[in-house]
Amino acid sequence: MSPGSSAEEVFAGGGEMGALMRSIDWSKTELGPVDAWPPALRALVGVVLGNRFPMVIRWGERLLQFYNDAYRPVLGDKHPAALGESAAQTWAEIWHVLGPLHEGVLRTGRAEWGEHFLLTICRKGFTEDAYFTFSYSPIPDGFGKPGGVLVTAQETSSQVLGERRLHTLQQVAASSFRAKRVEDAALRAVQALGENPHDLPFALLYLCDADGQHASLAASAGLPPGTSSPQPRLGMEVFQEGGALHGALQSRQPLEVAHLAQVLRAELVVEGPRAPTHAMVLAMEGAAEGSPAGFLLIGLSVRLEYDERYRGFMGLVAGHISTAIANARAYEEEKRRAETLAELDRSKTVFFSNVSHEFRTPLTLMLGPVEDVLASDRLEREEREALERVHRNGLRLFKLVNTLLDFSRLEAGRVQASYQPTDLAALTVGLASAFDSAVMKAGLRLVVECPPLPAPIWVDPEMWEKVVLNLVSNALKFTFEGEIGVALRWRAPQVELSVWDTGTGIPSEELPRIFERFHRVQGARGRSHEGSGIGLSLVQELVRLHGGTVRADSTPGRGSTFTVTLPAGSAHLPRERLAAPRTHAPTSPGVAPFLNEASGWLGTVRPLSGSPEEVLAAPEVLPQARSQASGGHILLADDNADMRDYVRRLLETRFTVETVADGAAALAAAEARLPDLVLSDVMMPGMDGFGLLREFRANPRTTAVPFILLSARAGEEATVGGLQAGADDYLVKPFSTRELLARVEGVLRLARERAKRERLAQERADFEQHLIGIVSHDLRNPLAAITLSAATLLRRTELEERQRRPISRIFTAAERANRMIRDLLDFTQARLGGGLPIQPKALDVHALSQQVVDELQAAHPERVIELERGGAGQAVWDGDRTAQVLTNLISNAVHYSRPGTPVRVRVFEEGAQAVLEVHNEGAPIPATLLPRLFQPMQRGESEANNIGRSVGLGLYIVDHIVRAHGGQVEVRSVEGEGTTFTVRMPLTAGARAGGERRDRHG
Template identity: 80%
Template sequence: MSSGSTAEDVFAEGGEMGALMRSFDWAKTELGPVESWPLSLRTMVGVVLSNRFPMAIRWGERLLQFYNDAYRPILGDKHPASLGAPASQAWPEIWNVLGPLHEKVLRHGTSEWAEHFFLPMHRKGFSEETYFTFSYSPIPEGSGRYGGVLVTAQETTSQVLSERRLHTLQQVSASSFQAKRVDDAAQRAVRALGENPNDVPFVLLYLCEQDGKQLSLAASTGLPAGHPPPPGWLGLELFREGGPLAEGLSSREPLALAALSQHLGLALQPEAPRAATRAVVLPLEGGAEGGSPGFLIAGLSIRLEYDAQYRGFMGLVAGHIATAIANARAYEEEKRRAETLAELDRSKTVFFSNVSHEFRTPLTLMLGPVEDVLASDRLEREEREALERVHRNGLRLFKLVNTLLDFSRLEAGRMQASYQPTDLAALTVGLASAFDSAVAKAGLRLVVECPPLPAPVWVDPEMWEKVVLNLVSNALKFTFEGEIGVALRWREDHVELSVRDTGTGIPPEELPRIFERFHRVHGAKGRSHEGSGIGLSLVQELVRLHGGTVRAESTLGQGSTFTVSLPAGSAHLPRERLAASRAAAPASARVAPFLNEASGWLSSPRPAPETAPAPPPTVPLARSQAPQGHILLADDNADMRDYVRRLLEARFTVEAVAEGRAALAAAEARVPDLVLSDVMMPGLDGFGLLREFRANPRTAAVPFILLSARAGEEATVGGLQAGADDYLVKPFSARELLARVEGALRLARERAARERLARERADFEQHLIGIVSHDLRNPLAAITMSAATLLRRTDLEERQRRPIGRIFASAERANRMIRDLLDFTQARLGGGLPLQPQALDFHALSQQVVDELQVAHPERAIELERGGAGQAFWDGDRTAQVLTNLISNALHYSPPGTPVRVRADEEGTEGVLEVHNEGAPIPAELVPRLFQPMQRGDKERNTVGRSVGLGLYIVDHIVRAHGGRVEVKSVEGEGTRFTVRMPLTVAAGGAGGAP
């Protein structure tokens, strides 16, 4: 810098301030003409004017002021009057602080320095809260004297306020988000705001009541002691359109406290000169049906300008409180739901406890009279077969009911064991050997290896029976050739039971879920499709009650082995449940249902006669006894096959098979006139059989009727849409079955009327029940229909009619209770929704995320561009997480001083969220791995210039869960652009993550 002697030389490089100083008449000041100034002053003035950092000089005894262009914003409305004026005159409001500092610098020739120093300046028409980092340095005048002070200053008000406000937001989040109740969340949030009276002098938080008509005061802070309390209730009409506060709400502009007090009846009276005179009213977002869950009334500092930064801070405060309230409300709702479920569970337990006796009563009343009648030698063959069918299915129903009740008691923690020292080998041999005849009938071998054990084993004998019977019957169900092995071995500190088979095996992907309740292996080949899906789960729970474990090993197509391990001794069992050894009760009643069910898998209970018997008396005879068509019947339940065959064979020739593949083979040999098929069968089920028939030109036009225990309009429509001509729900009457069969055959001959009549048959209005209903309805159907058939006989003696009448009445009663039980069982099924989509304004959401990150990074520029309507149906919290991760990533990898650009827009049916930074490009080899969760060492991170963590991995999963995708473009000189595209409407209950 030249130390010229003229004003033109001194002020040559001063910009606007240089021009102003050249035009200033310095001769009229105590400094005199510029040419007479000391060389040090002229030199320093030139240095200051040419500097782009805020600098000033205060010279002489009165400290006359010189400053450059960069210093002018600090002066505010004090410029240009401050030029050449004494500093004490320019800064009277803070001279009591600055004056001593100048005096010390001039007197001792030492520098003074301060960081983020608070100064209450009056430069905008009010006393403003400001902060500065500055240094004061002496300027030598010669002869060891100092002529003035060099001031280097930077205003840090924005930084200090940002850090203070960010801390407040963190405190609001950290405290309120821990709350589990709405009132606690409100009080915690407001208490955190009360710790920052400089930004928020007072706060009133009003929340909507459940009636949606008024607001209640949830929390308040900042009101002086002795101040009249604010009203506890406010009407919502104050805030709605047309109300006195509606305009302030829509504009988000401050309201005069006097007017606000008048509208709300608050009687807010400033107690001190610094008390707030203005306040803002902000709605909390996220209420039901687009409404607000409440309103925040917050005072504004009289020492701060309500600028964009202040406005953004208040918006974030409202957003944080709204989120905390929503989280607490969601927790309360979840807690209420949990309490409701717990109450339902208690009610269910009481229900099962009460209904246990009620179930056994009608079953006993059915089985007892049936056994009495069967003991008679006066029954005709047809009567005996009908009653034997009732007895078999009554026992089967008894087994199913007991299994469901056992499982429900286990689930509720009400199953009480009585552990006894037991000869486990003898008990296991007896149970396994009961299956000898059934296994031999199936053409298999039963190998039982249960040598005597060195000591008794503590078990509950009845529970152990259920374990063994379930495992052996399960092995028989899925084994078609080879053998079933039951072995019991002593293994040092435990005993081990293994049940192995050479059956169909379990697919590897299904093996981990084999013990889950209600889980069944899809497409498994078994002797029957029937089963509740709780047998193995019940085994696992019973084994756990004994302190043991059960595991499964299987090879597909080769067989499976189930291994149960029980600890030896009794130290692992509850002492209060230990009992003395006693004689075991006969197990025949508990074994019989398993054997009856197993026998039903193998063949019909009685061979079909060579000649068709006379039809049941309840079925009117056809005019002609000649067969009216060939019917193919497929049903895996032997009793149901036998019953339906007997109903139809008086009018039709009937070919009955046990599963879908056999039906295809039979149709290949002879194309039937009509197919009757159960829906749920092992191997190829009814729907699969229907698809095969429709795909084959030879059988495509064959009428097809589906039989199923799954009731309800949805099941019916599903069957018809799959291509069935009719869908018949069990239990059905003989007349209804004949009518449907004859109708379907008639429709086949009258092809033109088929579509109209098929639509008429689609009007069924029963509820779809769970998978268990199939197993419960089949035996009940056989019992009810057989009893009804017998009761309609005119030649039935009165002594026989009375017990059969009791059977029929008991079966009907059981039917009602079974429906209740199934309702309870089905209510326990279902899943959660990982996504919670709702209508949202993603423009506002983007603005909120940008504002929050801008507060956290005041030194960086984040630019938001918005386009389109900005309306979508997304999960708001997850979408905010996506934007936050992408913007934070961009801020981290872009050079300082460059902006991060964000775009929230629409393109067709997709919403677009785009984040762009001007940093170095991503190496090409890293791009394919951006969305994989990885951790990199420092060496590799320095090599590639960036690290890959969980942020982008989470972004990718959230976007995929919304049905969207993430695109990455990174080019040298253009930076990196992440583009998220998601459908504007995402279905509720979407996928929980990317595959």
């Protein structure tokens, strides 16, 4: 016996397979005793057993097998029977493929090789698709001929399946990326699934209907021709507890296809060796309140093991489709929201037009008689001061209203400029010099340096007037000593306007926000705290319309400088607006309101005269959302310099890209400047991509920043790991330019949409609060001064009749304006703020109704108002709001009742409700107007029809107040019988939910 020929020596080591071979009595096999084996075989068996790579020896004519521990998983349940057995018998199901390969190696002595080779084998109790990379090499028998075949094999099923499934996920994302409709996204996503029948034999996508009770078939793939169509609509009960599909949905375990076909009443598959026998039922997330957006029914391949990888792939498929559906649904909702906002914008345009007209009337009726009376030289000092106060506040009201309406028009993009070649120096000198007297009275010096310019400048003179007046007025407001300067200089090819002061200055942290609408510097020392906070924002918008810019420089305690830069010429302006006619009435109030306001700051009471008709403004709509700017700031972290440069070049045409070499540097860069998106390699020295991602998600400042991981690791495990760690996307290298840009833009778009919705919601809330505050304070204050002054004059017994009449008209007009402002405030609160708040308290309804009737009877002595009361008259209501309801309804009835006919008011009880009834015998309300009676009216719809003339808000406010008390309003209007408004409210107001309104007419 030669050395190393015994079984113990040949099979020494080798792990479990070595032990198994040592336990076999080889003398009883066809190979005979081990010491009789050819030396080449004995030597190679020892080499194979000691190797950690999967290897198998197939020896002799029958290709008897010897293999190591690493090869055992390839055999599955064929081990240990395969040891010493013929390869043809072990692999009978694929020997038609393997047999010729072995014969070729033995015949020619040349090796064979294959990569990712598909073999359909049976090693786990079912026929399975498996992939291998292998090498077949001849083994010499010692006599110059091959005695067998050495097989080196590596199973690559996991790699092949991972790449195939990753490609499917990429196809789903890419195909549905640009879908703008839910139906389109569903169809594209499922079509992409249909391109991978090896993993997904068929797919059915059901989306939940809006009613929440049904799910409708949105798309299907993989059903052979001739297959009966599945149920187009399923009741949600099949997915809920006790339903036919609930168990499979909850457990995520395979469901028999036959059972699924029975539920769907369809033949899902045909007969065949690859026909799926089981399917998965998956819920798709993304709907509101945690309810599913739909359900995905996917067939499982009979040639693949349903393991954790397969289960994870199914979850990713459902997740990708959920994202695609959610993106499309968000786009549809945004589109609907935009259409709603556009409709609201049109309604607001009409509404503000009506408001402007209605403000013009009472203001004209106030200022006209005031100027007539002031022109008289018979007024005593006290009387003149009172009327001057009325005139000054009236002009201030003009300025405030016009500023608000101008800004609304600008924000809505509805301003049409009319650019004219203008001697800008002369115009600016005239505007600035008008402040000379006010500046002198303030103890300051006015410096005006506006030399002639070499050429006329194309501007809208009215807009330029607003720019200069706002800047100079603002300087005067915040300057207490020193000077105010206005300079206009030629800076070819531009012209530059500078307005400087030596005032209180602006803190550096406030400068970035100084041009924001409604932003006011906190704690700033000025001559007055009043103001809308939109003057500088208006200046910025007007300058932008001219293609220019405005900036502010300031040092606290030393003053501020505002610099406006306009391009010369007209090439930068819209050609159609050059010397174009105006489409709106002029809105510039002139210098008078600014100087009157300044005189109030300086304690000067002498007003500057001016015709009211010259300062009235035409209103427009509230601001609408601006479009999101493209691009963004991307932070790229990758330790490979070439990769950093490559990705930077791909992205820098559309984005600002900042590159760093590791995770720690990325954190420092994000601290210095918060990025819009992070692209990070996974493998980096120090802090890797996953560590960087964890740091970002743990920091409240960066937790919402979109994050995309880049990696050379393919396969679904890597993708799942990245997404589970919190990444927004996972991109495998190498990637194409289109894929990278599509992923980055998609993630940025979703992040911006979320931020945009949050910002718009916050801006709208801020705007509503500011609007209500501005109107309440800055409109009511001057009117209060006017009303009190007029009332003081009317109480003077020595006042002559010719003086009393115009003052009485002033008082009446001011009261009318006051009521209108109250209605506008209530309208704003109800329309934008969500409703009208009430403060119920114990109330004597009889006493309140008598008080309202007495006041209105005194105001209308020529009309008869009859009051009938019944019941106890006790309720728990908001007394002020109830008085507002009665006042609006009775005033409306008084106005539209025929001369000589009374207005009848009844207050009584019906069970647990109180009834307020107002009747007049005027012309009936047309039936076409009844459905819109309690909405804000348009002008021209209310002529002689029992509807208030102001801005159509009276009945709208009545309806909201009544519904806030849990009541309802009814109206009956019949020819020959008149019109009756009936209010029914529970005696105790405990809920804001209103009843249904009933419109009755004959």
